[in-house]
Amino acid sequence: MAEHHNSLRSAQTSMANYPEAYDDALRRAAIFDAMSNTHRHAILAQATVLELGAGQIWQKDDTSQDFCLLVSGRLRMQQETSDGLRHIARYVLSGDVFEMPHDLDAEPQIAAAACADSTVLIWSNPVWTSLLAQDVLLSSNTARALTHILRETQTRVRQIATQxxxxxxxxxxxxxxxxxxxxxxxxxxxxxxxxxxxxxxxxxxxxxxxxxxxxxxxxxxxxxxxxxxxxxxxxxxxxxxxxxxxxxxxxxxxxxxxxxxxxxx
Amino acid sequence: MAEHHNSLRSAQTSMANYPEAYDDALRRAAIFDAMSNTHRHAILAQATVLELGAGQIWQKDDTSQDFCLLVSGRLRMQQETSDGLRHIARYVLSGDVFEMPHDLDAEPQIAAAACADSTVLIWSNPVWTSLLAQDVLLSSNTARALTHILRETQTRVRQIATQxxxxxxxxxxxxxxxxxxxxxxxxxxxxxxxxxxxxxxxxxxxxxxxxxxxxxxxxxxxxxxxxxxxxxxxxxxxxxxxxxxxxxxxxxxxxxxxxxxxxxx
Missing domain, CATH: 1.10.10.10 (Winged helix-like DNA-binding domain superfamily/Winged helix DNA-binding domain)
Structure with a gap:
């Protein structure tokens, strides 16, 4: 799992440097549904950008916890169990949100492996929590996006348990x-x-x-x-x-x- | 799965009839976190109440979709697959939220079986969507509650796939x-x-x-x-x-x- 762990942090830049580049993809992301351009840009201004080359693996090296949106590319969210099995939790596609949690008790750490060149927007947990707390459209869009992921995940549990x-x-x-x-x-x-x-x-x-x-x-x-x-x-x-x-x-x-x-x- | 399918609809009453009865339990529910009494009561006033006796099974008999909160009791959320296997998706405990979706394509229908006498609050999808759209505290609390359930569900997928x-x-x-x-x-x-x-x-x-x-x-x-x-x-x-x-x-x-x-x- 050690393809490329090089200095990802240094690849992070503020979203302010990407005013237009990804705007079309972002407009279609579910968490920005029914949102004005100004409104969306204000949220984007608080994100940092992480670029991952195909084959790179991103793993948290600190105790922070991020809320993320994949702007473009594909990510394989994977965990390695204590006895060396790899579990693929989910494939994240462009427009999808995902969490990068810090180490949870007894949970194998999650890593995001880029299956293609990928661009990730990152909001740290305090920033995201404060955005949600003051933005009802963002909060309700997020709740809806999470409901969607939850349903998919529940379907996977059922499939693996019964099929x-x-x-x-x-x-x-x-x-x-x-x-x-x-x-x-x-x-x-x-x-x-x-x-x-x-x-x-x-x-x-x-x-x-x-x-x-x-x-x-x-x-x-x-x-x-x-x-x-x-x-x-x-x-x-x-x-x-x-x-x-x-x-x-x-x-x-x-x-x-x-x-x-x-x-x- | 046919213990008691008697007329549950008739057991539904408006929350307005339950001004105090469950207030202590409701105050502690995660979706009402940091909420004033007045605020919480306004949301509760839009719910209907469903009482399920131990052993009763609630299954949607229409195409509506509900957002629910278990006030007291325990529910076993279960699905029966086309080849007759029962899958238990989750146990819902008091204070937990859950969805009662209408029939999704190719998904076995979800039923809620009461393992103990249970009281459920129900918001229909249009009511809940409109509450979320105008209430930032409710939306952000809901997003947080869903994140929590999602993590638990992802852990279950991993356990069942690797253990x-x-x-x-x-x-x-x-x-x-x-x-x-x-x-x-x-x-x-x-x-x-x-x-x-x-x-x-x-x-x-x-x-x-x-x-x-x-x-x-x-x-x-x-x-x-x-x-x-x-x-x-x-x-x-x-x-x-x-x-x-x-x-x-x-x-x-x-x-x-x-x-x-x-x-x-």
Whole structure:
């Protein structure tokens, strides 16, 4: 996890130096919904900017806690557990907000790994708290954005607790295609580099298992993969897997779930 | 899941009829933090009250979407998947907020099952949205409360994706003891009725597996269980399991994780 830990702090500049550069992307961010330009600029003026090159990893080196907005790029939010497993908590896409908490009791520290060149706006916790306390539009937009992330996260808990690994993988691929895709010949591709190990660490399984399923899907002809590339040529079929429909029989399907739960023991 | 679906709507009354009854509990709720009595009462006046008897299940029967606060009691938020597995998304304790969404695409419907006599305040989505839009203290308190729930939910995703079943169970028991416990002879008990199946449906395993682990813990002498009763007599030992410390060796421990992930396939 030690790709590039070079002096990120020095890359931070005040938002005041970026008056126009990102304005179009920022206007569309959910936390600035229904906000005037003047209003948005006043909030932006209190942010600092952090630029991360693709492959760089940002990890808090102090006890502060930041509220962040990804202006452009893609971030992989990851944690390493005490026994060396990597967990991918979430992929943050441009326009998304996220927290960079300081070390919480017993929680593995969160790191943000840039999957592409990324620009992050940072408000320190005191600054953000004081902005929320005086700005009802920002507060209600933030509450709505958090509700949205919370729903997604609750869905992930349910999927991982009740679905077998093939269905979980289908949902993970579909979730990223829905949020971050680009058209390719005959289908859609996830628009940033992502590999089998990444999916394994999102859905709580091994790379070997992901590879086995991916091979089956490639044989069936609705998925193409390359080095850190995922392209789907038949979304309907992927959706069927994600819904748990592509099975021999419902009975076999329910049984697989029970087997998976038993096997976890 | 069909215990008591009797006419809950008729049990709803306006909050105006409850001017004092719950005021002490409400004053301590996080969304009313730092709020004057007058201010809080104005928000409460827009809520309706729903009383649920222990064992009753509340499920939305319309397309509306509510923002809710549990004034007293305990609720088990549960979903039934298409293949008949029950997933427990969260236990809601008094003072906690929660959403009762209408049917989302492809999401199993959420039901709130009362584990004890419970009183719920309900704001419909339009009412709540309009309150947030004009009340900066309520909005920022809500954003903070949602951040808290989001962190808890993200922790659950990580636990279920990276921990073996014994560690997950220890964390689930500990999490409820931390939030809802009462002293009993020689230890602490979860203060509402909860059984092995409930824990299985929280952590994504079978009742059989939970029973096997519970038996081991009872033999080791730090857990006592009865019919829907969980009492812990040595919290430190439970914490060690929750942290993944009580193992023969770190190597064996890491290996168990990998085995668990492989077994999921």
């Amino acid at each position: 077998d690994v093939e269905q979980r993988l289908a949902n993970a691929v579909l979730g990223l295609l829905d949020r971050a895709s680009q058209p390719v010949k005959g289908g859609l591709a996830i628009d940033f580099p992502i590999g089998r190990k990444d999916f394994a660490d999102m859905i709580g399984t091994t790379q070997t298992t992901v590879s086995r399923i991916v091979s089956t899907w490639e044989t069936k002809g609705f998925l193409r993969t390359g080095k850190f590339k995922f392209e789907v040529t038949n979304i309907a079929q992927l959706r069927a897997y994600a819904a748990g429909l592509d099975r021999n029989s419902p009975a076999r399907f329910a049984n697989q779930r029970k087997q998976a739960r038993l096997a976890l023991a | 073996d079943v014994e560690q997950r169970l220890a964390n689930a028991v500990l999490g409820l003891l931390d939030r809802a416990s009462q002293p009993v002879k020689g230890g602490l008990a979860i203060d509402f009725p909860i059984g092995r199946k409930d824990f299985a449906d929280m952590i994504g395993t079978t009742q059989t597996t939970v029973s096997r682990i519970v038996s081991t813990w009872e033999t080791k002498g730090f857990l006592r269980t009865g019919k829907f009763k969980f009492e812990v007599t040595n919290i430190a030992q439970l914490r060690a399991y929750a942290a993944g410390l009580d193992r023969n060796s770190p190597a064996r421990f890491a290996n168990q994780r990998k085995q668990a992930r492989l077994a999921l396939a």
